[in-house]
Amino acid sequence: MQNKNTETPLLETRGLTKIFGSLRACDGIDLAIAPGEIHALLGENGAGKSTLVKMLFGVLDPSGGEILWKGKPVSIGSPGEARATGVGMVFQHFSLFEALTVAENIALALDGNVAIDRISEEARRLSLEYGLPLDPSAHVADLSVGERQRIEIVRSLLQNPELIILDEPTSVLTPQEADKLFETLAKLKAEGRSVLYISHRLEEVQRICDRATVLRHGRVTGACDPRQETPSSLARMMVGGEVAEISGAGLGEPGDMLVEIKKLSAPSRTPFAVALKDIDLAVRAGEVVAIAGVAGNGQSELFDVLSGEDKVADAEAILIRGKPVGRMGITERRLLGCGFVPEERHGHAAVSEMPLTANLVLSRHSSDRATFLSGGPLGLINTDAVAKACKRICEIMDVRKSGDDPAAGSLSGGNLQKFIVGRELDRKPMVLVVNQPTWGVDAGAASRIRQALIDLAKAGSAVVVISQDLDEVFEIASRIAVINEGQLSVAEPVSTMTRERIGLLMGGFHDGSGQAEVEAAHAH
Amino acid sequence: MRIELKKRENISSLFSILSPFIALGLTLIAGVILFVSLGKDPVSALYSFFIEPLTEVWSLHELAIKAAPLILIAVGLSVCFRSNNWNIGAEGQFIIGAMAGSILPVVFHGWESPLMLPLMIISGMIGGALYAAIPAFLKARLNTNEILSSLMLVYIAQLLLDWTVRGPWRNPEGFNFPETRNFADNAVLPRIIETGKTHWGFGFALIAAIVLWFVMRRMLKGFEISVLGQSARAGRFAGFSDKKMVYFAFLLSGAMAGLAGISEVSGAIGQLRPVISPGYGFTAIIVAFLGRLNPLGIVAAGLILALTYLGGEAAQISIGITDKVTRLFQGLLLFFVLGCDTLIHYRIRLVFGAARKGSAA
Numbered sequence: 001m002q003n004k005n006t007e008t009p010l011l012e013t014r015g016l017t018k019i020f021g022s023l024r025a026c027d028g029i030d031l032a033i034a035p036g037e038i039h040a041l042l043g044e045n046g047a048g049k050s051t052l053v054k055m056l057f058g059v060l061d062p063s064g065g066e067i068l069w070k071g072k073p074v075s076i077g078s079p080g081e082a083r084a085t086g087v088g089m090v091f092q093h094f095s096l097f098e099a100l101t102v103a104e105n106i107a108l109a110l111d112g113n114v115a116i117d118r119i120s121e122e123a124r125r126l127s128l129e130y131g132l133p134l135d136p137s138a139h140v141a142d143l144s145v146g147e148r149q150r151i152e153i154v155r156s157l158l159q160n161p162e163l164i165i166l167d168e169p170t171s172v173l174t175p176q177e178a179d180k181l182f183e184t185l186a187k188l189k190a191e192g193r194s195v196l197y198i199s200h201r202l203e204e205v206q207r208i209c210d211r212a213t214v215l216r217h218g219r220v221t222g223a224c225d226p227r228q229e230t231p232s233s234l235a236r237m238m239v240g241g242e243v244a245e246i247s248g249a250g251l252g253e254p255g256d257m258l259v260e261i262k263k264l265s266a267p268s269r270t271p272f273a274v275a276l277k278d279i280d281l282a283v284r285a286g287e288v289v290a291i292a293g294v295a296g297n298g299q300s301e302l303f304d305v306l307s308g309e310d311k312v313a314d315a316e317a318i319l320i321r322g323k324p325v326g327r328m329g330i331t332e333r334r335l336l337g338c339g340f341v342p343e344e345r346h347g348h349a350a351v352s353e354m355p356l357t358a359n360l361v362l363s364r365h366s367s368d369r370a371t372f373l374s375g376g377p378l379g380l381i382n383t384d385a386v387a388k389a390c391k392r393i394c395e396i397m398d399v400r401k402s403g404d405d406p407a408a409g410s411l412s413g414g415n416l417q418k419f420i421v422g423r424e425l426d427r428k429p430m431v432l433v434v435n436q437p438t439w440g441v442d443a444g445a446a447s448r449i450r451q452a453l454i455d456l457a458k459a460g461s462a463v464v465v466i467s468q469d470l471d472e473v474f475e476i477a478s479r480i481a482v483i484n485e486g487q488l489s490v491a492e493p494v495s496t497m498t499r500e501r502i503g504l505l506m507g508g509f510h511d512g513s514g515q516a517e518v519e520a521a522h523a524h
Numbered sequence: 525m526r527i528e529l530k531k532r533e534n535i536s537s538l539f540s541i542l543s544p545f546i547a548l549g550l551t552l553i554a555g556v557i558l559f560v561s562l563g564k565d566p567v568s569a570l571y572s573f574f575i576e577p578l579t580e581v582w583s584l585h586e587l588a589i590k591a592a593p594l595i596l597i598a599v600g601l602s603v604c605f606r607s608n609n610w611n612i613g614a615e616g617q618f619i620i621g622a623m624a625g626s627i628l629p630v631v632f633h634g635w636e637s638p639l640m641l642p643l644m645i646i647s648g649m650i651g652g653a654l655y656a657a658i659p660a661f662l663k664a665r666l667n668t669n670e671i672l673s674s675l676m677l678v679y680i681a682q683l684l685l686d687w688t689v690r691g692p693w694r695n696p697e698g699f700n701f702p703e704t705r706n707f708a709d710n711a712v713l714p715r716i717i718e719t720g721k722t723h724w725g726f727g728f729a730l731i732a733a734i735v736l737w738f739v740m741r742r743m744l745k746g747f748e749i750s751v752l753g754q755s756a757r758a759g760r761f762a763g764f765s766d767k768k769m770v771y772f773a774f775l776l777s778g779a780m781a782g783l784a785g786i787s788e789v790s791g792a793i794g795q796l797r798p799v800i801s802p803g804y805g806f807t808a809i810i811v812a813f814l815g816r817l818n819p820l821g822i823v824a825a826g827l828i829l830a831l832t833y834l835g836g837e838a839a840q841i842s843i844g845i846t847d848k849v850t851r852l853f854q855g856l857l858l859f860f861v862l863g864c865d866t867l868i869h870y871r872i873r874l875v876f877g878a879a880r881k882g883s884a885a
Contacts, residue, residue, distance in 0.1 A: 309760050309761060329763060330761065330763045331763030340761070347755040348761055351751055351755050351758045353754055358747065361744075362758065362762045363762060365763075366763060380744075381744060
């Protein structure tokens with residue numbers, strides 16, 4: 001440790017190790033969190049952040065090393081024990097029942113029998129105290145993602161923890177919502193509680209964290225005061241080398257109209273899905289149009305109607321290369337020259353248990369019928385041709401894997417995503433629709449994927465990128481639109497768009513309370 | 525205290541292959557315990573149950589005859605199960621297939637034509653497929669649980685057969701016995717070799733197993749089945765329709781069960797009776813799993829399960845115990861197969877105390 005603290009750390013790990021098979025996910029991690037500090041845990045995906053945190057929260061058993069709580073060795077066997085010790089956790093993916101109320105969801109996570117009224121009362125008090133306005137009787141389904149996160153935070157605060165672990169908390173928030181969260185964190189810190197803040201957003205970490213521990217490949221590669229570092233020095237610690245700069249230069253004048261969406265509406269398929277309302281969008285050849293927005297505002301619904309996994313009533317609502325495709329399925333749209341990359345890698349873009357070659361056939365069995373299949377109506381799969389194409393994609397996209405043809409599920413998130421994007425790029429699609437291209441992907445893979453998207457547009461294709469990551473949106477887009485509650489703003493050139501304006505559009509310009517909140521945050 | 529199953533991080537491929545053999549071994553051990561507690565000599569009991577039937581040529585033919593419907597039904601079910609559709613009603617589809625195939629020889633008694641057998645077989649398959657289409661329709665349209673609906677349809681089929689054989693189709697020259705007319709010679713499935721009783725049902729079973737193995741292994745259709753079985757969402761992304769797959773899987777497995785039904789009636793029984801199956805449709809579920817849902821593995825598994833039928837009869841005669849032992853052995857086998865598979869994928873953890881799992885754990 002560089003800065004030796006005189007006082008005993010609240011939580012300390014010594015040589016903490018977790019081995020999965022032959023993979024050392026965490027390899028001798030030394031970490032010390034002082035009381036009353038906001039400690040950042042930085043690292044790419046697959047660096048071992050989640051594994052480390054799961055050991056601290058009792059979800060995983062360590063393979064070696066020890067955890068010290070206030071200087072004494074402890075063993076944390078379950079999340080219940082972690083909470084009893086004084087550790088609270090807010091997960092990246094919420095575990096809430098949408099059909100239940102806020103108070104009921106909180107009650108579910110508590111031990112023993114506590115009357116629901118008392119929980120409501122307590123939750124209301126805590127939420128006000130920490131500036132996390134929350135109505136205990138509201139149904140979770142009606143709440144925004146930011147509000148859902150508040151439930152998780154309040155839920156962990158009810159246990160009165162001394163250490164709160166937050167896993168990528170701002171990835172689902174608007175800039176304004178994130179500001180509110182930071183205020184809450186400052187308040188927690190002022191009370192003497194510690195926060196372990198997991199993120200890959202360097203700017204945030206520099207803004208709110210007192211100290212940072214950087215992980216790479218399961219090892220600690222740096223412990224520093226983030227305010228003394230520059231974003232690029234932090235990035236170097238994370239990635240272990242320079243991250244390639246993305247170059248959007250050379251995107252020429254847009255060409256032919258390739259995608260035209262006119263007055264597209266689609267009712268929500270389930271009570272908890274978002275209905276799409278009057279969406280208009282036009283994308284020309286040579287353009288990257290980004291659709292920004294906070295998760296859960298209709299992004300996946302929009303992706304599904306664009307890909308044809310969900311058809312819309314009006315065939316004319318979507319034109320691809322001039323043809324009405326609203327009633328066409330995904331295969332027919334692929335045959336028109338479209339490629340699609342959905343958000344969820346496992347079980348949507350790829351079948352985790354199947355090898356890469358099978359996953360290549362998954363999206364290209366019709367578009368590449370001539371090379372991948374033989375035997376006419378028998379439809380025999382040409383394993384050689386598929387294996388060759390698979391090898392080519394892995395080489396071009398630098399997909400790192402063990403063995404020739406491993407199961408998709410055995411690849412790290414970034415490598416699988418490179419494969420999935422490469423699988424579509426390999427076809428040179430005229431139109432590419434991508435949902436969250438670099439979600440949960442390490443910085444190196446992300447920059448490679450972004451560059452590939454730009455290069456595709458340069459080569460004359462139309463690219464639609466749906467993304468929550470504003471850095472990414474500004475890096476690659478020629479025009480930006482914002483989706484909010486199923487409505488899409490007009491796509492504006494990136495030169496006239498500002499983060500602030502996007503934040504306002506994301507926050508909901510038609511929603512009264514949202515507006516008030518946004519203004520409050522603004523006035524701050 | 526409570527018992528938790530935790531997913532293993534690494535699944536041993538060696539044990540995945542060994543699993544059916546371990547299950548067989550455990551079944552034998554359980555058999556020994558069973559016979560000892562019945563006061564029988566376990567060695568001679570197991571001998572007469574599992575070995576004796578294999579020592580005579582005629583009983584090897586019996587084995588093939590019993591294995592034929594099991595294999596036919598199980599290969600159909602394996603495709604169905606792989607696509608994540610749970611057809612538990614093959615027994616009913618077997619019966620309806622047998623009835624549909626029997627229309628020609630029973631109702632049009634005396635019709636002579638070389639088309640007789642082919643038409644019987646085709647109508648048997650159509651009958652089984654249509655009967656399987658009912659749970660398929662209910663699942664695809666109304667989101668009904670196919671396990672329940674297909675199972676309940678078994679009892680309807682059994683009662684329908686019973687009523688038909690005692691009523692409208694009863695042999696007018698049959699002294700009021702609840703049986704249909706005996707099939708004419710041109711409606712009887714021929715033997716494969718002249719010297720033994722094994723009929724072409726066994727040939728159909730082998731052909732079906734090889735064809736479906738090829739489909740699953742090499743063809744896009746087989747790929748579609750596996751993809752939709754593992755992830756419906758990924759299947760939709762691939763442009764495959766999960767609704768159509770429900771119909772495909774049920775119609776195929778129903779047709780296979782129907783083919784097994786008409787083959788059994790035409791090849792082995794020669795007429796319809798109130799009961800034509802000793803539970804082939806249910807035993808085939810065990811066969812499918814014991815054969816690892818692989819059509820070639822199913823051929824071996826079908827022979828093993830057929831042996832339990834023969835062994836049950838043999839044990840009844842030679843050591844005088846009830847032939848319910850057959851069902852018992854089949855149940856034990858399924859129990860151990862599923863048990864082995866579960867323990868290969870999960871490990872058991874005993875949790876003491878009342879600590880509750882965390883919200884997102």
